[in-house]
Every structure is written in C-alpha cells, then in structure tokens.
Amino acid sequence: MGGCFSTTKISGSNSNARSSTTVGGHQQPRRRTQTPADKHDGGGSNFNSRKTKQQVNNDRNKMKNKVTSRRQNGVMSCGKRTDFGYLxxxxxxxxIGKLLGHGQFGYTYVATDKANGDRVAVKKIDKNKMILPVAVEDVKREVxxxxxxxxxxxxxxxxNAFEDDSYVYIAMELCExxxxxxxxxxxKDSRYTEKDAAIVVRQMLKVAAQCHLHGLVHRDMKPENFLFKSTKEDSPLKATDFGLSDFIRPGIAYYVAPEVLKRKSGPASDVWSIGVITYILLCGRRPFWDKTEDGIFKEVLRNKPDFRRKPWPSISTSAKDFVRKLLVKDPRARFTAAQALSHPWVREGGSASEIPLDISVLSNMRQFVKYGRLKQFALRALASTLDEExxxxLKDQFHAIDIDKSGAISLEEMRQALAKDLPWKIKESRVSEILEAIDSNTDGLVDFTEFVAATLHVHQLEEHNSVKWQQLSQAAFEKFDVDRDGYITPxxxxxxxxxRGSVDPILEEADIDKDGRISLPEFRRLLRTASNVSSPTACKGSRNVQF
Known part of the structure; x- marks a missing residue:
C-alpha cells in the first residue's frame, strides 16, 4: 500500500528462513497457511476428514477448468460486469509513474496528482482477473x-477509489x-532498545484498538505489514494490507494466536500477534518456533514463551510483564489493545489522551444490564477491593468517557461513548437503561466505583495473579458474609x-447445590460467569447490530 517493494528474509537464531515480497504494503499472493483446525471438521483434537492429495488436485483442476471454460465461451468476469460506483x-x-511491484490482481505504482504535484501510491487492479464474486468483494471490502x-x-x-472499464484504481499515501x-x-542482533520498541508497539496497538472499535479484526498483524512513512528515524509507522487478504483466514504461523487455530479468533488475536512482535523486537527471536508449520502451531497451543535465555535477564521486569499479558493463551484473560496502551512500559512517553476507548469496556457496560441483581452486587463488592495497580x-477509560472531567459520567457522556462502539447500533432508550443499571446510588451519574463494577475483567484478575484473585474474591465474599460462617444467607x-421481601429468586442465581445459601466457591463461580466480554469477533465489514 505504501511506496515499498522489497524482498526480505526473516533470520535469527530461532527462525526458519522465510522470504516474502511486499508490494506497496501488500503481500504478493502466497499459499495459504494451514492450521490444525483446517484438518478436521469440528473443534476437537482429532484430525479426521482429511482430503487426500488427489482430491485436492481434483478440486483445483475443476476450478481451473471452470474458469478456462468461462473465458473460452466469452463469459465476462465478475469484475468486468461490476460497476463499483467509484469515480x-x-x-x-x-x-502514473514508476512501478513499485505487482500482485495477483494488478500492479502498484507511484503516481502524481496533476493538480498539485503530490506523489501518491496507486494500486491498479485488473477487472478481468476478478473472475469470481469473492474477488470483487475483496476489493470492495478493502476500500x-x-x-x-x-x-x-x-x-x-x-x-480515493476510481474505476474505468478495465481497472479499479486505489489512491493511497506513499510510504517510502x-x-x-x-x-x-x-x-544490532536484530533487537530494539526497550524505549524504541515501546514507541513502535504503541503505534501498532493504536491501530488495533481503532480497528476493534470499527468491528474489524486485522488477523494478519506482522512486521511486514507495517511501513514507515519516511526514512527518518522518528518516522511514524503505518499499518497496511487490510483489503485483499481475507480477514477470516489465519495469518502467518509465527504470529497466529491459539484461538485462531481453534476457529475462535477475534480482537484478542491481534493483541497476541503484537505480543509476538514485541517479543521479537526485544530479543531478536520468535517466542514459538519449530521446523514445520504444524510444529509451530503445537508450540503456540502448548508452550509458554521463554524468558530465561539471554537477553531476557537484562530486560526490565515491566517489559516482561507487558509481553506476558499479551501472550496469555486464554483470550478472555489477555489484555485488550486499549488496556495494553495503559501499561506503564508502553505508555512511557505517551499520555492518557492518546488512549482510545476500549471495545471490551463498552461491551461490558452493555452486558452489565443483562446480569441478575446478585451478579451486579457481587461485582460491586469485588470492585471495592481493588487497588490502584x-x-x-480502567481509570484511563473512565477519564476518556468523562469528557468534562467532573469525576462522574453523565447520560450524555455515556451516549457519546457508546456511540463510538461502531459495530453496535444502540437505541437511545437502551443508553438510559445501561446507565440506570450501573448507577447503584441512583443519582443519575456513574462514579468511578460504579464504572469499575460494570467494566472490570474478572478473567484477567484470575489469570494474572491467582493468589491475589483468591484474596480479592474472598474479601468481596466477606462483605456479604457478616457472621463469617463461610456462607451467604438470604x-x-x-x-x-x-x-426487601423474598430474595430466593436472587439466591438461585448462585446457589448451585440448592442448599439455600451461597458458599465461597459458588460466589467465585458467579463472578467468573459475570465476566463475559462480548465484543464483536467477525470482520466481514462492520456489523450494525440493533441492541
């Protein structure tokens, strides 16, 4: 997408040599990475229902013959028959000037704006090569x-996007x-200093957070898909390659997240990939490596990154903590992109105003209104036990929503925040309902404690520090268990x-063994089930879901 056409090879003490060609920020077509999930027809662990090599070849030949037949019979390609509606x-x-490179569907050039002389990158896509409807949809989605x-x-x-009878032209910023x-x-040693790495990672996280607010998952975050605007050392980093790559498919094996291999990818998958990139920036090696792609996938699913080999002992505790929180295998417990931007290591040199709204925070606020009364009370009790760290x-997120800095979120501020959750189209009446559910003291405003109760990530508390989770959840339990007998009674x-009145319906929400009271394990289970982040995970374009 930018002005770069280079052939590069990844190298390092723990890497396979692997070459790729970047054309203006877009990768040339490559054979699709196969994941274990591709080898079976369900979510289990048995690799059944495999196609034989002969069956695969037969399928390819059928498709090739079909395309050839259409051409010989004079059937016009989908691209030629499509009016894209562009200029x-x-x-x-x-x-059009110098050729930068080419891909499956066309070429990327440097072009000059005749009105002002500005240089841009132009992707020229051949309509004749858009044989199938999916190719047309790829171009439309990219734009x-x-x-x-x-x-x-x-x-x-x-x-802008343009078209004529034969081509689609996408004019973009030229990155050189x-x-x-x-x-x-x-x-040196293919490593960045911590300070320089944090600057690069912060820019990648901003892109991911922005994508997620739009209901998009990049799903192919890797160093090759980021270009620098200029050759200056402090040049901004630019994300590329959003369109012709299929967002539904996993990306390169080295950067792929565990849930992608199980066909459950979402915004958290991008964060995992950025965690892998950060690991590489800091030590010059990949956290997961094997001689084969299947071996890499097994490493991703089973093993943890190595923080013992050099240079990790000399890398700061804060940097290691940051990488660990991005490379958590459970996507529910993994940092979101916006959370990662609040981490002290990556935030150094940045400011709170640079931190975007977190899609999971907005999602949790929507979800809170659906919880039973006891879940809401339990979360408020847990929120009151948390410390500054x-x-x-969440403090950054609260300040981002509290526009007038009054220390409380008003209905209008809540409306503006939820309106930025672009994949969801929330009715005005639902905004009031959400605020009322969060506003426990009924003053018409949401203070910070109320906000925390509605938006905290319980799975992260448990994953990141299990001992502290035990302490915090017990402290929340004891706010109910006045007589300290180990049970919460009606x-x-x-x-x-x-x-007032009967609380039996509320009690049933957590009373699993039906003994008329709530034990500590039942209370902890209630807290876990209350933490259900429901951010959008598909990205076939932004969804408009009526809430």
Missing part, C-alpha cells in the same frame, strides 16, 4: 476498510521508509443490598 476520472487527475480507518495517524491514508521488518534486521487501565443478602 471515473482517474486519468484526468493522476499520471470500505480504508475509508473507515482513514485519518488515523498510524494507518496508511486513503485518498521501508518495512518494520527491515529496520529490525538492520539493528489493578485499576490503572438475610445477609438483604442486609448488604437493602432489598
């Missing part, structure tokens, strides 16, 4: 995504600083909540 005056506005993300400082800028991968390889990322629920 028709490309030749009047731009003159749609570029339009949605354009304006972000770390995304290659989209200028080369790939992030090239700069990694040019460093556990609340740092009378104690009334005392804690101020509810």
């Amino acid at each position: 028709k005056d490309f030749d009047q506005r731009y003159s 749609k995504i570029l339009q949605a993300l354009s304006g972000h400082e770390n995304v290659v800028q989209f200028y 600083g080369g790939e992030l991968l090239d700069r990694i390889l040019s460093r 556990e609340l740092s990322d 009378e104690e629920i009334k005392m804690h909540t101020g509810l």
Whole structure:
C-alpha cells in the first residue's frame, strides 16, 4: 500500500528462513497457511476428514477448468460486469509513474496528482482477473476498510477509489521508509532498545484498538505489514494490507494466536500477534518456533514463551510483564489493545489522551444490564477491593468517557461513548437503561466505583495473579458474609443490598447445590460467569447490530 517493494528474509537464531515480497504494503499472493483446525471438521483434537492429495488436485483442476471454460465461451468476469460506483476520472487527475511491484490482481505504482504535484501510491487492479464474486468483494471490502480507518495517524491514508472499464484504481499515501521488518534486521542482533520498541508497539496497538472499535479484526498483524512513512528515524509507522487478504483466514504461523487455530479468533488475536512482535523486537527471536508449520502451531497451543535465555535477564521486569499479558493463551484473560496502551512500559512517553476507548469496556457496560441483581452486587463488592495497580487501565477509560472531567459520567457522556462502539447500533432508550443499571446510588451519574463494577475483567484478575484473585474474591465474599460462617444467607443478602421481601429468586442465581445459601466457591463461580466480554469477533465489514 505504501511506496515499498522489497524482498526480505526473516533470520535469527530461532527462525526458519522465510522470504516474502511486499508490494506497496501488500503481500504478493502466497499459499495459504494451514492450521490444525483446517484438518478436521469440528473443534476437537482429532484430525479426521482429511482430503487426500488427489482430491485436492481434483478440486483445483475443476476450478481451473471452470474458469478456462468461462473465458473460452466469452463469459465476462465478475469484475468486468461490476460497476463499483467509484469515480471515473482517474486519468484526468493522476499520471502514473514508476512501478513499485505487482500482485495477483494488478500492479502498484507511484503516481502524481496533476493538480498539485503530490506523489501518491496507486494500486491498479485488473477487472478481468476478478473472475469470481469473492474477488470483487475483496476489493470492495478493502476500500470500505480504508475509508473507515482513514485519518488515523498510524494507518496508511486513503485518498480515493476510481474505476474505468478495465481497472479499479486505489489512491493511497506513499510510504517510502521501508518495512518494520527491515529496520529490525538492520539493528544490532536484530533487537530494539526497550524505549524504541515501546514507541513502535504503541503505534501498532493504536491501530488495533481503532480497528476493534470499527468491528474489524486485522488477523494478519506482522512486521511486514507495517511501513514507515519516511526514512527518518522518528518516522511514524503505518499499518497496511487490510483489503485483499481475507480477514477470516489465519495469518502467518509465527504470529497466529491459539484461538485462531481453534476457529475462535477475534480482537484478542491481534493483541497476541503484537505480543509476538514485541517479543521479537526485544530479543531478536520468535517466542514459538519449530521446523514445520504444524510444529509451530503445537508450540503456540502448548508452550509458554521463554524468558530465561539471554537477553531476557537484562530486560526490565515491566517489559516482561507487558509481553506476558499479551501472550496469555486464554483470550478472555489477555489484555485488550486499549488496556495494553495503559501499561506503564508502553505508555512511557505517551499520555492518557492518546488512549482510545476500549471495545471490551463498552461491551461490558452493555452486558452489565443483562446480569441478575446478585451478579451486579457481587461485582460491586469485588470492585471495592481493588487497588490502584489493578485499576490503572480502567481509570484511563473512565477519564476518556468523562469528557468534562467532573469525576462522574453523565447520560450524555455515556451516549457519546457508546456511540463510538461502531459495530453496535444502540437505541437511545437502551443508553438510559445501561446507565440506570450501573448507577447503584441512583443519582443519575456513574462514579468511578460504579464504572469499575460494570467494566472490570474478572478473567484477567484470575489469570494474572491467582493468589491475589483468591484474596480479592474472598474479601468481596466477606462483605456479604457478616457472621463469617463461610456462607451467604438470604438475610445477609438483604442486609448488604437493602432489598426487601423474598430474595430466593436472587439466591438461585448462585446457589448451585440448592442448599439455600451461597458458599465461597459458588460466589467465585458467579463472578467468573459475570465476566463475559462480548465484543464483536467477525470482520466481514462492520456489523450494525440493533441492541
């Protein structure tokens, strides 16, 4: 997508030599990475229902014969028959210059704007090669995504899309600083200093957070897909390759997340990939490696990154903590992109104003209204036990929503925040309902404690520090268990909540063994089930879901 056409090879003490060709920020077509999930027809562990090599070849030949037959019979390709609705005056506005590279569907050039002399990158896509409808949809999706993300400082800028009878032209920002991968390889031992690595990682996380707010999952985050605007050392990093790659498929094995291998990928998968990149930036090796792709997939699913080999002993505790929280195998417990931006290691040199709204925070607020009363009370009790360290990322999110800095979130501020959750189209009446559910003291505002109760990530608390989780959950339990007999009774629920009348329906929510009281294990289970992040995970384009 930018002005870079280079052939690069990843190398290092723990890597396979693997070459790739980048064309203006887009990878040339390559054989699709196969995952274990591709080898069976369900989510289990048995690799059944495999196609034989002969069957695969037969399928390919059938498709090839079908395409050849269509051409011989004079059947027009889908691309030629499609009016994309783009501008028709490309030749009047731009003159094409140097070729940067080429891919499956067309070529990327440097072009000059005839009106002002500005140089841009233009992807020229051949309509004749868009044989099937999916190729047409790929181009449309690329343009749609570029339009949605354009304006972000770390995304290659989209200028316009054009078409004529034979081609589609996508005019974009020209990036001439080369790939992030090239700069990694040019460093001593293929390593970045911690300070420089944090600057690079912060820019990647901003892109991921912006994508997630739009309901998009990049799913192919890797160094080759980030270009520098210029050759200057402080040049901004630009994300590329959003369109012609299929967002539904997994990316390169080295960077693929565990849940992708199980066909459950979502926004957290991008965060995993950034964690892998961060690991490489800091030590010059990949955290998961084997001689084969299947071997890499097994490493990703089974093993943890090695933080014992050099240079990790000399790398800061904060950096290691950051990488560990991005490389958590359970996506529910993994940091979100916005949370990662609040981490002290990556935040150094940044400011709270640079931290975008977290899609999972907005999602949790929507989810909170659906919880039973006891779950809501239990989460409020847990929120009151947390200290400053556990609340740092949520404090950033609270300040981002509290626009007037009054110390409380109003209905209008809540409405504006939820409106930024672009994949969801929330009715005005639902905004009021959400605020009322979170507002436990009924003053019409959401203070920080109420906000934390509605948005905290219980799975992260448990995953990151199991001992502390045991302590915090017990402290929350004891806020109900007044007589300290190890159980919460209906009378104690009334005392804690101020509810009147029968609380049996509320008790049933957590009373698994039906003994008329709630034990500590039952209380912890209630907290875990209350933490159900429901952020969008598909990215066939932004969804508009009526809530």
